[in-house]
Amino acid sequence: MGFETADDSDKEKGQNLPPNSIFRYNSPLVQVGLIGLVCFCCPGMFNALSGMGGGGQIDPTASNNASTALYTTFAIFGILGGGIYNILGPRLTLLSACSTYVLYAGSFLYYNHYKHQAFAITAGAILGVGAGLLWAGQGAIMTSYPPPNRKGTYISIFWSIFNMGGVIGGLIPFVLNYNRTEAASVNDATYIGFMVFMSIGTFLTLVILPPSKVVRDDGTKCTNIQYSNVTTEAIEIGKLFLNWKMLLIVPAAWSSNFFYTYQFNNVNAVMFNVRTRGLNNVFYWGAQMAGSIGIGYIMDFSFKSRRTRGFFGIVVVAVLSSAIWAGGLANQLGYSRGNKPEKLDFKGGSDYAGPFVLYFSFGLLDAMYQSLVYWVIGALANDSETLSRYVGFYKGVQSAGAAVAWQVDARNVSFLGQLIMNWVFTTVSYPLLIVLVLFAVKNEDEEEEITKTKEVAPKDVE
Numbered sequence: 001m002g003f004e005t006a007d008d009s010d011k012e013k014g015q016n017l018p019p020n021s022i023f024r025y026n027s028p029l030v031q032v033g034l035i036g037l038v039c040f041c042c043p044g045m046f047n048a049l050s051g052m053g054g055g056g057q058i059d060p061t062a063s064n065n066a067s068t069a070l071y072t073t074f075a076i077f078g079i080l081g082g083g084i085y086n087i088l089g090p091r092l093t094l095l096s097a098c099s100t101y102v103l104y105a106g107s108f109l110y111y112n113h114y115k116h117q118a119f120a121i122t123a124g125a126i127l128g129v130g131a132g133l134l135w136a137g138q139g140a141i142m143t144s145y146p147p148p149n150r151k152g153t154y155i156s157i158f159w160s161i162f163n164m165g166g167v168i169g170g171l172i173p174f175v176l177n178y179n180r181t182e183a184a185s186v187n188d189a190t191y192i193g194f195m196v197f198m199s200i201g202t203f204l205t206l207v208i209l210p211p212s213k214v215v216r217d218d219g220t221k222c223t224n225i226q227y228s229n230v231t232t233e234a235i236e237i238g239k240l241f242l243n244w245k246m247l248l249i250v251p252a253a254w255s256s257n258f259f260y261t262y263q264f265n266n267v268n269a270v271m272f273n274v275r276t277r278g279l280n281n282v283f284y285w286g287a288q289m290a291g292s293i294g295i296g297y298i299m300d301f302s303f304k305s306r307r308t309r310g311f312f313g314i315v316v317v318a319v320l321s322s323a324i325w326a327g328g329l330a331n332q333l334g335y336s337r338g339n340k341p342e343k344l345d346f347k348g349g350s351d352y353a354g355p356f357v358l359y360f361s362f363g364l365l366d367a368m369y370q371s372l373v374y375w376v377i378g379a380l381a382n383d384s385e386t387l388s389r390y391v392g393f394y395k396g397v398q399s400a401g402a403a404v405a406w407q408v409d410a411r412n413v414s415f416l417g418q419l420i421m422n423w424v425f426t427t428v429s430y431p432l433l434i435v436l437v438l439f440a441v442k443n444e445d446e447e448e449e450i451t452k453t454k455e456v457a458p459k460d461v462e
Contacts, residue, residue, distance in 0.1 A: 026215050028145040028222070032154050034208055035141045036161030038094065041201025042101040043134065044165015044285075045194045046127075048173070049105060051166065051264050051281040060265055062117045064410040066107070066124030071257075071406065073125045074399035077132025079240070082392030083233030085137045086385050093137045094205035100130030101198040109191035132395065139391025143378035145214050145222050149300065149444055151378040152309075155371050156296025159288065163367065166285025169194065174278030211384040222384050233389075240393045245380055248436045252373045253397035255425035256366075261405040262418045263362045267328075270335070270415075271355050273343040280346075280356065284363035291367030299375045306444055310376065310437035317368050318430040324361045325423040331358050332419050337412060369426065376433060379441040401425075 023030060050067070077084075085093045100123075107123035110116070138158075146154035172193045211222035240246050268277050268284075295313060303309045331354065335341045344352045377390050408418060 026209055026213055028147070028154065028214055028216055029157070031145055031209055031214050032142055032158050033161060034204065035094075035138050036158045038098065038201050038204045038208070039134075039138060039158070039162040040165035040168075041197045041204065042098045042165075043131070044162055045169045045197045045201075046101055046104065047163075047166045047285065048169020048278075048281055049108070049191075049194055050260065051170065051268060051277075051284060060269065061410065062111055062115075062120050063108075064261075064265075064406050065117060066104075066120040067261075067406040068124075068403050068410065069121045070104075070124035070128040070131070071399040071401075071403035073128030074132050075128075075396050075403060077129045078136060078394075078396030078399050079132075079237060079392055081132040081134075081136025081395065082140065082388035082390070083230075083237050084133055085140060085388045085392075086233055087230065089210045090137050090141065090208045091206055091210075093133050094208060095202065097130040097132075097134035097137070098198070098202040098205055100127045102195050102202065103127065105191050105194040105198060109188060109195070112188060112191065128399070132392070132399070135395045136388055136392035139374070139377075139395065140211070140384050140388030141208070143374060143391060144211060144382065144384035144387045145216075146378075147216055147218070148382055149306075152296040152299030152301075152371070152375050155299075155374050155378070156292040159292030159296075159367055159371055163285040163288040163292070165197070166288070167282050169197070170278050170281030170283075170285060172278070174275055174282065178275050236389055237392075240389060245436060245440050246390065246393050248432045249373070249377070249394055250397055251425060251432055252369075252429035253394045254401035255422065255429055256370050256373060257398045257402035258405040258425055259362070259366070259422040260402065261409045262415070262422055263359070265409055266415045266418060267331075267355070267359055267362070270340055271344055273345055276344060276346045276352075280359050283356070283360050287360045287363035288367035291364040292371045295368040295371045295375075299372070306379065307437055307441050310379065310441050311434060313372050313375070314430055314433050314437065317365075317372050318427075320368065321365055321426055321430075324358075324365050325419070325426070327358050327361065328419055329423075331355060332416055335415070337415055373433070376436060376441065379437075 050063075081093075104120075104123045104127040107120040111120050142155055142158050143151060173190045176187055176189050176193070214222045216222070268280055272280060295317065298313045298316060299309050302312055344355060346352055346356075373394070374391075377394060378387065380390060381387050405418075408421070
């Protein structure tokens with residue numbers, strides 16, 4: 001694929017039957033683990049920064065505007081990202097993408113001193129381009145490299161490594177701002193810490209292999225296509241907007257980042273002081289690790305039939321979602337934009353416990369919801385080229401929703417109104433996902449039968 005896969009077949013003959021080690025460099029497990037580490041360092045730290053609410057500032061205006069710019073360009077380059085990834089391959093795509101995270105964190109270090117929004121907004125727009133490329137590439141790796149019957153497990157492995165970045169990132173502001181119990185913006189060292197991790201992640205992208213060099217334990221490769229081109233990708237991306245499978249994904253994609261604005265700005269930032277916000281994020285992203293492992297088990301091992309596992313997973317997440325948003329409603333009725341509560345500290349005992357459990361549950365639901373959607377997308381195809389486009393479309397729509405969400409908050413829509421929007425958007429997505437699984441997801445034995453038919457067909461013609 002792209003510039004990185006022009007190696008002739010002679011160099012790859014030795015990879016047809018790989019050694020019996022899941023930890024070999026070109027195994028799907030190692031490569032998914034590596035992309036997990038990249039995301040640990042870059043979007044993982046970005047999540048910790050965003051999770052504090054307002055980008056760590058008292059006034060969230062600059063962060064809201066930067067996030068709007070970010071998700072606007074993210075929406076465009078998320079959709080284009082799959083095609084760009086297919087042309088350039090993983091290393092060039094991911095290297096250029098991850099460098100934009102460092103710039104974004106640096107813009108808030110600058111804002112801490114000069115209070116000029118322009119740099120943060122520009123950096124946000126640039127990060128949107130990079131994030132679109134990164135997540136399209138990550139999605140292709142996570143959904144196409146694993147064996148078809150273990151995609152849920154590999155998604156949970158990635159999600160756990162990635163969200164460990166949010167856990168560590170949450171500890172940075174908690175430790176560095178521990179003695180600051182009053183409302184305040186985070187200190188410079190917090191932003192510098194984020195930048196160091198993001199820089200490490202940028203260099204880690206150089207060890208990611210292209211799909212043509214990744215070999216599963218049974219000797220199969222993730223793709224046999226060696227390259228793509230602009231014309232092909234433009235046509236295939238255009239077709240996505242008329243693809244009924246992608247249209248059914250739209251509500252799930254739209255809602256899957258829409259709720260971050262409410263959770264970060266209007267729960268964590270409004271209800272807790274700065275050091276407690278950092279501690280909350282440790283548990284929020286930790287809950288994501290637990291949630292991804294739980295839903296990964298359900299999607300791979302709960303039933304023999306892949307389609308049945310899909311139905312069961314959707315029902316489990318839908319029921320949990322309704323319960324958590326109901327808890328959010330009960331909490332939200334206690335305060336409003338015009339009547340904000342006194343800031344809670346983690347030493348506040350019972351007053352702190354309820355809102356903390358709610359925020360923890362939001363993290364649990366996020367991981368289960370997004371891992372479920374990734375599993376459904378991964379069940380629609382097995383090749384890297386198709387899945388990179390599917391994931392790019394998903395991330396593009398997701399980012400469009402997020403861009404709208406940040407402006408909804410910036411325009412002072414009521415907290416209760418935002419909660420209701422989030423609850424409605426997620427609820428609408430579940431029956432559509434059931435329809436998608438019913439008509440588009442095939443069981444493993446059905447896929448094997450189709451594959452055998454395709455292999456036999458040319459001989460029948462002769």
